[in-house]
Amino acid sequence: MQAVSFKKIDLTDGFWREKQTLIGKVTLRSIYQQFVDTHRFDAFAHQWNEKMDWRPHPYWDSDVAKVMEAACYLLGKNQGEAWMAQLCVQIMDTFEAHQWPDGYFNSYYTLTDPAHRFTNRNDHELYCLGHWIEAAVAYEQIAGDKRMICLVDRYIDLVIRVFQNEHSAGFLTPGHEEIELALLRLYECTGKEKYLDLAAYFVDTRGSGAEPNTSPRRTAFFCQADEPLRMQRQAKGHSVRAAYIYTAMADLARIRTDGALQQACEAIFDNIVNRRMYLTGGIGQTQQGESFTIDYDLENAGAYTETCAAIGFALFLRRMTRLQPRGIYADTAERCFYNGILSGISLDGAHFFYENPLELHPKLQGRYLSVTAPPRQPKTVRQAVFPTSCCPPNIARMIASIGDWLYTHDERTLYVHHYMASEAAFDGMRICQKTQYPFDGAIELCVAGAAELALRIPGWCDAFSIVQNGERVKCAPADGYVRLALDAGENQIILNLQMVPRWTQCNPSVCDSAMKAALEYGPFVYCAEGVDNGENLSAVRVLPDAPIQMEKNACCGLPAITVQAQRQKTFDGLYRRFPMAVEPCTIRMIPYYQFANRGETEMMVWFKT
């Protein structure tokens, strides 16, 4: 099964084109400026000494690399600006200027502790290299220029020698995975086996037992190293690390046709989607270690669901789709796109969430006022930058390259996994989508060059119709896709996906959402905010059988949805005898990803029934 690069796909007008334009015009500039202001670019330029009032950080280089990667994608889709191209060149100049003779590059170690490079498993050196590799691949894809690849190749050769050949580093595999998936991207870009071999070495070594847990603070479990990856069947540990290594595992399973790896990937996916995933596609159930916990443990207010984890999960799902086109993979990726990922960026494009909980209670922020070292609470207001600011450039590069998720194909079949207004030509195939999706469910496709077209029918869609070249086609989806035999030449297919609001329930084993209801509309999870509905949403019970009202185009082209509900009436004091006084009310709901764009206010997804 072949992937189709976003390079080959032009998003025309519509939802994602607008998002890419926002990333190009606002987001990346804002991120870049914040990274300049917070000295990340100073550190990268090695402009630091002990007298300064800030210190470099082991993973700051990755922020610079992701800015470069996102810039390349935008430039490649004519969404970029001149400063981005100049920045890429500056970054390569700086990298080259400060790269060690043996190829090593890490501004933190070079500046603060050069004698101890490759000694601390948790210090993100290989994680940073991974992001440099992805930036290099992006630059080559877009500019057709191998300069950055040549620079990272020297560093990779050093890593091959130190880690793979000499075993002379202080640890065997990275504490924070990322380089594995990056090496596989570089392998597929260049065809050089050494990259594949190093990625496979890291995948095979992790959890093999050869590896001591070199971390003082984290368990082997935390970084997916408690057993060989091929043996693993549950999502575990730090959610971003997990998602990144699962992504590499899926690619390696495909490239090496490694059945054991594929089996592990499939079991882990099943564990996540059936036991450990929020309705938004968010993963990572607790901020304690930013980690997965146990089955059915899905607190709403306490949800961690880091933006980067949802992005990493979507990267994994794209690889799984390429391994095997099951509708559930693309369904879940779509759940991430429109909910757990987009919630990470504000509508103005310049403010972000690192955590994306399913409930916000601003009034509880002051609860630890007698504790001098209070535990971290979820942010209730979006931030322009974070001390650990991995998410903003991650969401920028992801949206800029969203086209990568649309299509795969083999000799005869073209798979359409996602619906976005776009035009594409690749490998002798042409496909054009005319649609307002996700604003509505009508999609007109023009396809040529494939013998068969496989269209994903989203799991949320109960009723759909297909008209092929003017004739109504009756067919049922198999494993999430309907298959249409195509004529030689141009084929016109009109797909209509019925999009109506629906109530969703949660498995009763989930304490926090049992006996509750959440509203969904097409691929969107909805939520209610205090700014529309007043505070104390916990005192509201929705009535799923009652009629609802759609307020068209109220939310950036999407409807606001007003549902019937009941609210407990308040009273003085804390406790009172029944009967409980409840009054009928309506609750206005908006797409979840749009929450916290109108000031600090309460927010809730799951409602009592």
Add this chain to the structure above:
Amino acid sequence: MQAVSFKKIDLTDGFWREKQTLIGKVTLRSIYQQFVDTHRFDAFAHQWNEKMDWRPHPYWDSDVAKVMEAACYLLGKNQGEAWMAQLCVQIMDTFEAHQWPDGYFNSYYTLTDPAHRFTNRNDHELYCLGHWIEAAVAYEQIAGDKRMICLVDRYIDLVIRVFQNEHSAGFLTPGHEEIELALLRLYECTGKEKYLDLAAYFVDTRGSGAEPNTSPRRTAFFCQADEPLRMQRQAKGHSVRAAYIYTAMADLARIRTDGALQQACEAIFDNIVNRRMYLTGGIGQTQQGESFTIDYDLENAGAYTETCAAIGFALFLRRMTRLQPRGIYADTAERCFYNGILSGISLDGAHFFYENPLELHPKLQGRYLSVTAPPRQPKTVRQAVFPTSCCPPNIARMIASIGDWLYTHDERTLYVHHYMASEAAFDGMRICQKTQYPFDGAIELCVAGAAELALRIPGWCDAFSIVQNGERVKCAPADGYVRLALDAGENQIILNLQMVPRWTQCNPSVCDSAMKAALEYGPFVYCAEGVDNGENLSAVRVLPDAPIQMEKNACCGLPAITVQAQRQKTFDGLYRRFPMAVEPCTIRMIPYYQFANRGETEMMVWFKT
């Protein structure tokens, strides 16, 4: 208004007599043995050196003191055993043997760091002295022997010199309050003004601004020292510290007729009872600093509600009742007795809870398995001892002296605040209660020597009847009490308090309990356990309008109560479209204080409706 000591009151058969017998036969021996096994008595005996595999702790002396205090109370009510009397003498011998020439006594500092006594505000030296003072008062009350009072008097003189006169200590007021209320007890026992003056000095100085916050870990807020106590209007900081200083404030307000202190106590009480108290009477909303948080922040699973805090609250409430006999004070004390305090001790008398949450989810205990330093989670199984084991001896001394809460009187009126089968004679008055309360609501009182009898009608009681000397009396309670003029000589009053199960709602501002219902019966809060009802109680919705069934005597003489409910049916996976499948079910509920006596199992107080 005069207090009536438990010494003057003999509990006859019934609920509390049985509890005292259990304390005397099982509990105190178990606690003592645990404290021996954990080296608390070795440390007290100064049998320690650096080579040993354990270290003394700054507050261990208080554990020994509370064991002595509880032993005295039991001995005083013929509930004691010979070993307890011997232990009291041994303890005094040891104290005398290791007391410094200047009166100082603290095994931790004497053994580990004598040069730094009185330098660390958080190291509980004065807290320990407070408990020694209470033990001394108890010993004098029971044995009529001033030996322990003489020993602590020398220590108090040192404290007066160092703290009150020379200001030569490293801090001005104790980090953990307790000595203030103890000094006031000693003042009322001996009449010596110096004890009253020292207590008043500590109360006046706390938060006066003269005092630097000497604590590196805790804020002034944490120990009620951010503003003068007379200015305080909200419960704040560490809940046990708070309850102990409020107790001292209420006594000092009475002794010195200090209106400003009384006003602070009343405002703080109103804040707790109307904003910050669990249905069980538990206080201390978070384990973070074991502290109060903010209004309406009452998480059920996250409730901290330390047993000692509920006991401290009951001590405060007894003082408030003496200041002014408002029914709400005794109502709230009763709520503590039968729920948040008794829940701290197992039915077998030898196992304890330090925290008393309103929900237990044992299945979530493993959630932090990828975190090497996981946050503390509530214990799901009762323990024989804790590293910090203040609660077990505290509950022992409290139950042994529960009679203290029953009565107050002035020249003409005898107030009956609580109903317990008992006989008492004091200050020319005699009163006998024949009752099975709290097993039922029928109470026969025989009273002589008072002109008026004031009977508390519990706030939970809707219907009651009174027959005085054979004649039905019609009267309505005023501020929680009905007042009956008494004849000279013997008066017989038959009070009947109707006791029926009732559903209670919570203020909708409380996120975790809004739109929910809790079952109460008389003074008891009820809960449901997984062992009776299966797991996933969060998926249950109770039907408060439906009939209930009483299972008489099922729970140590109290009824089990079975209510009608609905339960969400389970399904594969995490999320599913509505309609939700619910099945009718029944939920068997037991008194909250009896939870976790049948193995580790889920528990819930507040149910969806």
